[in-house]
Amino acid sequence: MSDSFVLLWGATSLSEQESDELYPLLTSSERARAASLGHVLSQRYLSGRYLARKVGGQILGQAWTSVIPVAHCCECGMDHGAITLEGTDVHISLSSSGGVVVAAGIRGKQIGVDIEQGNLGDSREVAGRTGTHSVTLGSWCEYEAVVKAMRVGNAVSIDELDPAEVSGRFTVHHATQQDRLVVAVAVSR
Ligand SMILES: [Zn+2]
Numbered sequence: 001m002s003d004s005f006v007l008l009w010g011a012t013s014l015s016e017q018e019s020d021e022l023y024p025l026l027t028s029s030e031r032a033r034a035a036s037l038g039h040v041l042s043q044r045y046l047s048g049r050y051l052a053r054k055v056g057g058q059i060l061g062q063a064w065t066s067v068i069p070v071a072h073c074c075e076c077g078m079d080h081g082a083i084t085l086e087g088t089d090v091h092i093s094l095s096s097s098g099g100v101v102v103a104a105g106i107r108g109k110q111i112g113v114d115i116e117q118g119n120l121g122d123s124r125e126v127a128g129r130t131g132t133h134s135v136t137l138g139s140w141c142e143y144e145a146v147v148k149a150m151r152v153g154n155a156v157s158i159d160e161l162d163p164a165e166v167s168g169r170f171t172v173h174h175a176t177q178q179d180r181l182v183v184a185v186a187v188s189r
Helices: 016-025 028-036 039-060 137-150 163-169
Strands: 006-011 083-085 090-097 100-107 111-117 123-128 131-136 170-178 181-188
Touching (some): 039 083, 039 090, 039 100, 111 137, 131 137, 137 181
Parallel strands (some): 090 111
Antiparallel strands (some): 090 100, 111 181
């Protein structure tokens, strides 16, 4: 199977027209999640769900209005986190930073995407199991993409990831610079 994924960018709040298009399509669990959040986070959540539908529609070659994203957070049980499209093998990952949200999707594989504001070579201090490490923003972004594709989140810290295991299980599309953002994608093999 090809490793090609679909990636779309958007703003963290929808235009009035986009909101009007999306609102009637929202599932009851999406409405519940949006209602549980404050205004800014709710806007960002809905933007993510809008983009997820657009990505899903492109992957499946059908109208974006006909695909239904679902997620189940293993911590709170609500409809957020790693997304699948109902009744399909499409997986979608979302990330946001600053005013930008990105959605990446693929069929039949796990996927993780991460975006970070800044430049590839910026250094960032991050907490690991064995203390604080100084890493490049590019490396951090790739780490985030991998743990999202693994669905373990930050429960596995950057110094606990075994590079050999990661490269055996995932194709990591190395972090690239896109304007003021760094983006990385990891896809399961
Ligand atoms: Zn949750």
